Amino acid sequence: MSFKIVVLAKQVPDTRNVGKDAMKADGTVNRAALPAIFNPEDLHALEQALRIKDRIDDAEIIILTMGPPRAAEIIREAMYRGADSGFLITDRKFAGSDTLATSYAISLAVKKLQPHLVIAGRQAIDGDTAQVGPQVAEKLNIPQVTYCEEVLEIKEDELIVKRRLERGVEVVKAKTPLLITVHSSAPTCRPRHAKLIMKFKHARTVSELVEETKDYTEMMTNKPYLRIEEWSVADLDANVESLGLSGSPTKVKKIENVVLIHKDSINLTVNDKDMDYLMKELIDSHVIG
Amino acid sequence: MNNSIFVYCEIEDGQVVEVSLELLTKGRKLANEIDRKLEAVVIGHNLAGIEKQIFPYGVDVIHIADNSRLYPYLTLPHAEIIAKLFEQEQPEVALFGATSVGRDLAPRVASKLKCGLTADCTSLVFGDHTENKTGKEYKNLLYQIRPAFGGNIIATIINPDTRPQMATVREGVMKKEVFNSTHKGEIKYINVDTILNDNHMAVEIIERHIEKQKVNIKNSQIIISGGYGVGSKENFDLLYELADMLGGEVGASRAAVDAGFVDHARQVGQTGVTVRPKLYIACGISGAVQHTAGMNESAKIISINNDPKAPINQIADYVITGNVEDVIPKMIKFYKKNTK
Numbered sequence: 001m002s003f004k005i006v007v008l009a010k011q012v013p014d015t016r017n018v019g020k021d022a023m024k025a026d027g028t029v030n031r032a033a034l035p036a037i038f039n040p041e042d043l044h045a046l047e048q049a050l051r052i053k054d055r056i057d058d059a060e061i062i063i064l065t066m067g068p069p070r071a072a073e074i075i076r077e078a079m080y081r082g083a084d085s086g087f088l089i090t091d092r093k094f095a096g097s098d099t100l101a102t103s104y105a106i107s108l109a110v111k112k113l114q115p116h117l118v119i120a121g122r123q124a125i126d127g128d129t130a131q132v133g134p135q136v137a138e139k140l141n142i143p144q145v146t147y148c149e150e151v152l153e154i155k156e157d158e159l160i161v162k163r164r165l166e167r168g169v170e171v172v173k174a175k176t177p178l179l180i181t182v183h184s185s186a187p188t189c190r191p192r193h194a195k196l197i198m199k200f201k202h203a204r205t206v207s208e209l210v211e212e213t214k215d216y217t218e219m220m221t222n223k224p225y226l227r228i229e230e231w232s233v234a235d236l237d238a239n240v241e242s243l244g245l246s247g248s249p250t251k252v253k254k255i256e257n258v259v260l261i262h263k264d265s266i267n268l269t270v271n272d273k274d275m276d277y278l279m280k281e282l283i284d285s286h287v288i289g
Numbered sequence: 290m291n292n293s294i295f296v297y298c299e300i301e302d303g304q305v306v307e308v309s310l311e312l313l314t315k316g317r318k319l320a321n322e323i324d325r326k327l328e329a330v331v332i333g334h335n336l337a338g339i340e341k342q343i344f345p346y347g348v349d350v351i352h353i354a355d356n357s358r359l360y361p362y363l364t365l366p367h368a369e370i371i372a373k374l375f376e377q378e379q380p381e382v383a384l385f386g387a388t389s390v391g392r393d394l395a396p397r398v399a400s401k402l403k404c405g406l407t408a409d410c411t412s413l414v415f416g417d418h419t420e421n422k423t424g425k426e427y428k429n430l431l432y433q434i435r436p437a438f439g440g441n442i443i444a445t446i447i448n449p450d451t452r453p454q455m456a457t458v459r460e461g462v463m464k465k466e467v468f469n470s471t472h473k474g475e476i477k478y479i480n481v482d483t484i485l486n487d488n489h490m491a492v493e494i495i496e497r498h499i500e501k502q503k504v505n506i507k508n509s510q511i512i513i514s515g516g517y518g519v520g521s522k523e524n525f526d527l528l529y530e531l532a533d534m535l536g537g538e539v540g541a542s543r544a545a546v547d548a549g550f551v552d553h554a555r556q557v558g559q560t561g562v563t564v565r566p567k568l569y570i571a572c573g574i575s576g577a578v579q580h581t582a583g584m585n586e587s588a589k590i591i592s593i594n595n596d597p598k599a600p601i602n603q604i605a606d607y608v609i610t611g612n613v614e615d616v617i618p619k620m621i622k623f624y625k626k627n628t629k
């Protein structure tokens with residue numbers, strides 16, 4: 001049985017540890033100062049794809065990412081872990097996309113690839129919306145199953161999947177073509193494989209080849225799998241109005257840096273006098289008691 | 290124009306969930322501000338009498354879709370019914386709980402209607418806006434305020450030109466308040482059979498285990514929260530002891546939950562619950578923005594930390610520098626002494 005999987009992965013700034021130097025004076029995060037990483041839950045998504053490939057001989061995993069040219073880094077990263085090929089959708093016309101415009105662009109690319117299954121992460125750690133998965137599914141007019149923890153059974157036309165909900169679990173059966181989003185409670189991705197690093201370390205997009213000083217022509221001809229496809233708006237048959245800023249109904253009106261408001265606090269230590277004082281204060285002011 | 294404020298009411302086990310009631314409360318206020326109606330949408334099965342839970346929040350119209358295919362929640366039929374309803378009713382604003390259900394449903398609906406959706410809002414207020422380029426002026430746009438970038442920034446998002454203005458909000462962020470316990474509105478039934486077809490049933494639930502919410506710290510006036518600095522599950526017993534004595538609940542930071550000291554239901558913060566008690570005692574919690582986002586509106590804050598420079602101390606009314614395991618027994622001791 002042949003089974004084609006598209007994994008959606010986003011390159012994100014590592015927002016989990018934003019230091020002071022990563023904030024600009026105007027309160028915006030200076031993305032350039034944060035390391036760019038593979039969105040964590042998208043690694044969980046990739047692992048689900050790899051597990052399907054472990055079970056089905058003829059499964060193919062394609063990584064799809066939308067972002068600036070350097071986002072090709074995460075496509076290589078995915079190849080080192082077992083993805084077969086990658087597509088980068090990149091164009092200045094995508095700038096300023098909200099989730100709706102992002103999903104529209106991604107859905108056009110997925111349509112060209114015609115997979116049985118699309119696997120996304122639940123949420124990206126920069127935009128933090130968890131909206132792109134469901135919106136891509138809607139644009140493709142296919143069903144969605146969100147917060148997947150495990151794929152229990154796979155057939156060409158049907159999947160059985162376990163979902164992780166806030167207060168429980170659900171097992172569902174869903175028809176393909178299907179989009180699932182993967183929750184962080186699912187296993188994270190297996191590490192890079194030395195053989196695959198050797199195989200794919202020269203994988204490049206067309207834009208990257210232009211920058212290379214070395215001549216890749218022969219290598220690319222002999223090893224076509226090293227080519228990372230790059231698609232622009234022109235390749236996607238897109239309605240340009242529905243992309244980027246003009247295709248985004250949400251606008252960011254204002255962005256503020258989070259700062260803790262400093263209070264004048266009363267400082268105490270663990271001695272009996274301080275503790276006695278504190279508890280008396282709380283009781284007398286009717287906060288407790 | 291008479292476009293209303295809509296709230297999607299999520300049903301679990303015949304009950305409207307907490308966050309939906311919180312959103313109805315917020316929805317009523319928003320509706321009053323711009324002189325519109327508040328309307329609720331309920332989709333499920335065996336919903337007879339459900340209006341009794343909803344009208345007290347000041348709802349003018351309830352739209353009910355009651356059909357055996359509609360409970361438990363499934364994305365496609367719910368999304369289809371709501372999209373059709375919104376096309377017909379043209380809401381000004383539509384609010385959804387940022388729950389497993391709401392975060393699955395709202396983006397699908399927004400995509401169908403090609404309208405904007407803002408995730409996990411912490412505040413919703415009306416305000417005016419002038420478009421920079423065109424000079425076009427907008428009155429009473431919904432400012433949808435939300436944290437992003439892992440809680441490091443707060444963004445104000447607007448949807449100038451598309452309707453409804455859609456937003457999701459987490460449980461505990463808005464306050465729940467009955468508007469008038471005898472308030473009655475109108476009920477409208479949605480004809481489900483004319484909307485759904487077999488394609489909407491492409492996903493089938495085989496098994497489902499949902500636990501009842503065991504603890505709900507959100508409504509507690511006193512919260513004793515423990516962080517990674519509490520050190521162990523056993524040390525958390527001290528916090529339970531103090532909480533029992535003061536009539537409070539035990540909360541936690543994510544690091545304490547991740548370490549297995551306590552249950553996720555007790556997590557306070559951006560990805561847990563938002564609380565605003567009379568008293569919040571933070572024990573061994575450093576004060577990451579994702580944590581303080583869920584508790585910085587507490588009336589009084591006490592921080593117990595052995596690091597005098599812990600960021601949480603900046604927002605505390607009382608800072609006790611010391612070890613949790615030394616401080617709490619003393620608090621218990623002197624509480625007893627002073628209440629005798």
Ligand SMILES: Cc1cc2nc3c(=O)[nH]c(=O)nc-3n(C[C@H](O)[C@H](O)[C@H](O)COP(=O)(O)OP(=O)(O)OC[C@H]3O[C@@H](n4cnc5c(N)ncnc54)[C@H](O)[C@@H]3O)c2cc1C
Pocket residue numbers: 008009010011039041042045064065066067097098099100102106119120121122123124125126127128129130131132133250252255405406407408435437438442444446
């Ligand atoms: C401060 C701020 C606030 C924002 N708030 C909103 C908002 O409330 N509403 C809104 O509509 N937009 C918002 N945006 C815009 C939004 O962040 C972008 O549209 C972003 O490209 C996609 O959203 P996300 O990061 O939330 O992804 P999510 O929806 O959280 O991503 C879910 C999954 O979709 C896939 N995916 C997402 N993006 C890509 C990609 N580029 N390439 C491949 N796969 C992808 C991944 O598998 C990912 O795990 C905001 C942006 C900023 C800077």
Ligand SMILES: Cc1cc2nc3c(=O)[nH]c(=O)nc-3n(C[C@H](O)[C@H](O)[C@H](O)COP(=O)(O)OP(=O)(O)OC[C@H]3O[C@@H](n4cnc5c(N)ncnc54)[C@H](O)[C@@H]3O)c2cc1C
Pocket residue numbers: 015016439440515516517518519520541542543544545556557558559560561562572573574575576577578579580583593594595596599611612613614
């Ligand atoms: C997207 C995102 C969402 C998040 N959501 C949340 C959320 O909802 N809630 C949340 O809490 N976190 C959340 N976090 C995690 C958050 O960033 C912090 O990692 C977390 O709050 C830290 O928990 P902590 O303060 O208990 O641990 P630490 O930061 O490790 O702090 C422990 C503190 O205990 C003190 N200490 C150590 N020993 C003792 C002792 N014996 N006595 C007294 N003090 C002691 C230390 O000085 C230190 O200040 C989120 C993170 C991200 C990226």
